[in-house]
Amino acid sequence: MGYPHKSHPRETPVLSKHFGDGESRSLDGWKKRGGYKALELALGMTPAQIVDIVKASGLRGRGGAGFPTGVKWSFMKPGDGKPHYLLCNADESEPGTFKDREIMRWTPHALVEGCAIGAYAIGAETAFIYIRGEFQEPIDRMEAALKEAYAANILGKNAMGTGKTINVYVHKGAGAYICGEETALMESLEGKRGNPRIKPPFPAVSGAFGQPTTINNVETLVAVPHILVNGAEWYKAMCLSNAKSTGTKLFSVCGNISKPGNYEIVLGFPFKDFLYDLCGGPTAGRRFKAIIPGGASVPIQTMDEAEATLMDYEGFVAQGTMLGSGGVIVFDDAQSIPRQVARLTRFFAHESCGQCTQCREGTSWTTRILDRIVAGQGTYEDLDTLLEMAENMTGKTICVLSDSCAAPVVSGLQKFRHEFEALITGKRSSTVAGGSQTTAASAKLSVGAGA
């Protein structure tokens, strides 16, 4: 089943198979759909065996960075006498991304199971699912599933009757994109401001509460039960392009497109077919202009680049961008790229935690200059200043939010410079509707975290 549309025949629904199917939400319903078989299997294995299977599957982190999950898990040393923690990153705040939301809304037990297996595999007795505060429905669904799982002794002191302790809890965030960054999430969980930490130490050495910690995205964790039940070879065989990108991936599609929603495809799927066939192409009378394929943090693609892309980690890089979180943002020919870029940098300026000068100052000045350009008061020097600032914001800060803010600026200027120049010379492109960006609001929004 798909949601909000039916699954397309060319999709491969594994994680999203039960989206839109309300019965899969309950423990009974989930068990009827094969739920908790993987956990039973897992608890009969050693943690090391699980880690090896996950490694062999080629599964990579779905939260943005694409780090191999099995390798990450192997950094943990069960039995070292310390409490270990598994954190599930359900902060999902990257503009364009809304897949974890649907996983939690439709298949909450899938995540309970994924967390329980992950916790056991890394020697943790406790897992926290950190869910963004705005996700009240997903939070309620997860709490309900956890309650059922505890009542059925799937979780708790004697998980599934094995004598092993596995606790899974929901922790509700309170509105801060930066808390999706893994170390900021740990700070936030500990009851602090969500300021990212300097690494090293890495989480596997000193993470939540100073203890060895593994953090994974929701989608990463829900893939694991399928891998245990069907085998690493089955997962690895789902691959359309290159052996480094295996399995299925959920892509959230939004912006100017006929059928927005979540789509699950095998990695390596041709992006052109994806956009025009699965997602139905542009809306009536419009043409696609540009795409940000991996959430707001990755560079903008031209349509030539996008249509030549194979949708995997390497394929997006080869076409000037990154897979990121899989949040596909589509802009059509009615949109002004400078206006959209200005709105994106405003987002980053609003969400910067403010620890690093380059980020705190860079995100806010970039936004001011872009707003000026969009208002028709920019100069050519402004374009140079933007690029200089972007360089200063890249690779120099505690976390990569700063780099993320630079990405749409640099790629926007590289690939759509004529639109910025048209605003400067006063020749607004005729295909661009709605030039100036003033909802009463944007002028008022103050900049910086906690605003």
Next chain:
Amino acid sequence: MSGHAEAYAPVFVGKRKEEITELLKRYPTKMAGLLPALWMVQEDRGWVSEQAMTEVAEVLELTAAYVKGVVSFYTMYHQHPVGKHFIQVCTTSPCLCNGADKVVNAFLEHTGCKELGITSADGKYTVIEVECLGACGFSTPVQINADTIENVTPDKVPVILAGLK
């Protein structure tokens, strides 16, 4: 706003006290109970006052200044009373390119709120713009208190407002 003569009634008594005590067992530190404790305050009182921050600090053995520092970091805790219906419209790019700005204007117009962030004269509504709500495929999503409403367009705004209790 509450007058200074009004005595502050603590949140963490009775059921709430039990709830926070139970919750703290999940975490190795008391400090980790801070975000959940602040949520309880906001659920009960609608916002987080200075006095509430002092109370939370006592319950969790923190200082009031520390609590305030944390409260101010997160956008969802209200440090002032807000309208009965707190309306947040996503205007980040994926929603902006589908006309989220017009949805904002429709809410301002139909609630009688003169400006973003300023509560309507009858105390019923506060409208703000918010960054990505994680529902970008359903533009424009609007969050009213804890509920997210999907696919909001300007013409639906009067019906949505009429349906609020």
